[in-house]
Amino acid sequence: MVHLDGGGSNIAQQCGFTRSAVVIIGAGFSGMCMAIKLLEQKIEDFVILEKSTGFGGTWKDNAYPGCCCDTRKYDLYRFVRFASHVDEATWDERAQQWDVSVRVMSGKEAEACQRYTLSTDFLVAGLGQLNEPHHPKIPGEDEFRGKIMHSARWDWSYDLRGKRVGVIGNGATAVQVVPELAKVASHLTIFQRTPNWVIPRMNEVVREWKKVLLRRLPFVMNRLRAETMDSREVYYQALIQRHSTESSDLAQFCQNFIQSQLPDRPDLWKILTPNYPPGCKRILISDDYYPALHLPNVTLETRNIQRITQTGIVVKGHDTNEPEEPIILDLIILATGFSTQNFMHGIKVHGIGKRSLDQIWNKGAMALYGVTVESLPNFGMLYGPNTNLGHNSIILMIEAQVRYLIPLVKEVVSARHRGQALSLMPRPERISDWNKKLQSDLATSSFADPRCSSWYKTEDGLVTNNWSGPVTEYQKLMSTVDWSDFEFNGQSTNVPKGELRIGRIVEGTLLGYRSLISGTALCALAAAGFISYFWQ
Structure with a gap:
């Protein structure tokens, strides 16, 4: 059994393991x-390789002003090797194992290994789908004398105050960062190519009596969590079925939101309204993006970017006779998302x-199922092809995939033992x-609508990133391992057959409020009777 105590700080004793x-x-x-689930199964012979210097993945990289994210913690430091970049992974058919080539990126450790x-x-x-920043090719970028940075590689040493920022x-990053930049920049220009649908975040202060209720009655918190799951799953219909009534209702809701947020700016209503159905591109959530566009130091620029110059960006309208116009900038921020169709991000497999x-x-x-790949033995992907969502939490998908992979891992590890x-x-x-079957279902979805381009699909329109149904449908699919899906090789005398039922976690509501209240009342009465009997 391999235990990598301190492995994160010294690359497992200078690559001794x-x-x-x-x-x-x-x-x-x-x-x-995946690591947590392995530990729950008493499997501790594993290593996590991370090219960065800490846990968090894309939510460690995406640390920009206004970034909205939740985190969770778990003690996994003894299993991780930070500053470890995987260059290549090759299957050794003779040894029936993977050889993973690792490059050590940390200074002192790299001196030794x-x-x-x-x-x-x-x-x-x-690795996920949102890992490698997308850097658009814009002529003249190397000539710019100011600062250029991608939102996923934020330079916190740069002073934004009083700067002319573009x-x-x-998209999702811009609606978070723009309101914060507008507070400190002398002028802020937002270069919009295509508008996005935006819905309100509806943040509110949680009053003290609610906090007490949630602390004292855990089932209330569980109920709220379950109802959140229900509401997100219902939301699926509006996002996926582009010709549905729900989709039209959502579009109307978003249009009303624009007008309510910018009541005296009808000139912006049309500019901010997409010509494609909700869900074709990621729907954005913000309470303060539209109000930021109303500020005197903020400009929404919809003309085409021609090139970058020494002093800023040159734009030109759609009319060929319209002259070019330079926009003077000190800082250019690329809120341009990620390269999402590779899934292995430069690792040769x-x-x-x-x-x-x-x-x-x-x-x-x-x-x-977005998890195992042809010609790659003993290999699994998490958040792989066609497992992204537009309506619910990706963590729900990842957890289903991990539960599915664990039996595969156990069979392989047990054979080696x-x-x-x-x-x-x-x-x-x-x-x-x-x-x-999957692509047939996706062909009629909002994701495949030809009126918009998105990171959900390739340039020729193939949807490679998104799942076609609700989360619960995927969870049910992944609740059983059908061993007939797989080819088996090697010397093992104990090859699994048939189906293995692993079940799934149910996050949604199982009881209505009436049943919940009745059940709680009955429990309270039973408890009161029990106490009364023994008190006498």
Whole structure:
């Protein structure tokens, strides 16, 4: 059993440990969730490789003014190796294991061990879809004499006060950062290419009596959590079915929101209203983005960016006869999102017959249930192809995927403990059938609407990132492992067959308020009777 006490600070004693039953790439939500579940199953022979210097993944990178995010903590430091960049992962058919090439990026540790290979029986990729910042190619960028930074690589040493700031992009990052920038910048220009649908966040102060109620009566908190799940799942219909009544109602609600937030700016109403249905691009949540556009030091720029110059950005209208206009800037912020279609973000992966992942995915990324990939034995992905959502929490998807992967890991690790080798990978025909059905469902969704481009799909319109249904449907799908989905190889004498029922966590409401109140009252009466009987 491998225990990596202090492994995060000294790269496991200068790369002395080069063998582990399970390797997890990434210490974001996915990697942490997988590690926690392994510990719950009494599996401690694992390593987490993280290229950054801490836990959090994309929510460690996305630390910009106004960023809204929740976190959770777990003691995983003894299993992690920070500043460890995975360059390549290759399947060794003879040894029936993965060889993971790691580059040490931390100064003193790299002096002792710059690179090493970590062998493992099972490889889990927890890199996520929002990992590698997308950097648009704009002519003249190298000429700019001011500061350029991506929102996911925020430079906190830069003083924003009194600066002329330009934000390229008006998506999820922009609606958070713009209101904060507007407070300190001398002038703020937002370069909008396509408008987005925005709904209110509706933040409110939680009054003290509510806090007491939630502390004293835990079932009330559980009920609120369950009702949040219900409301988000109902929201699915409005986002996914672009021709539904719910979609039209949501669009009208958003239009009313624009007008209520900017009642005296009808000139902005049309500019801020998309020509595509809600859900085609990510719906944004903000209470203060629209009011920020009303400020005297904020300009919404919808003309096309032509190039970057030494002093700023040159724009030009859609009319060919319209002259160009330079916009003078001190700082350009790229709120341009991430490169999302790769899923392995520069890591070279080679499976059976040295077949590369690029070859496997030459027609677009696909995985069985978004988790296991053709020609890659003993390999699992978390938050992989077609597992993103537009209406609910991704953590719900990740948790279902982790529960599904654990039985696969246990079979492989158990075989190795018996002195045998076992490899499993999804059958190509199952992946093909699964993806055909999935893409058929997605073809009629809002995600596939040709009127908008988004990070949900490739340039030719193939939706590679999003799931086609509600979370509960995916959770039910992942609640059973069908061993006939897989090909088995190796010397193991104990190959699983049939189906393994693993169940799922139910987050939604099971009882209505009337039943809940009645049940609580009955429990209270029973408790009172019990106390009265013994008190006498």
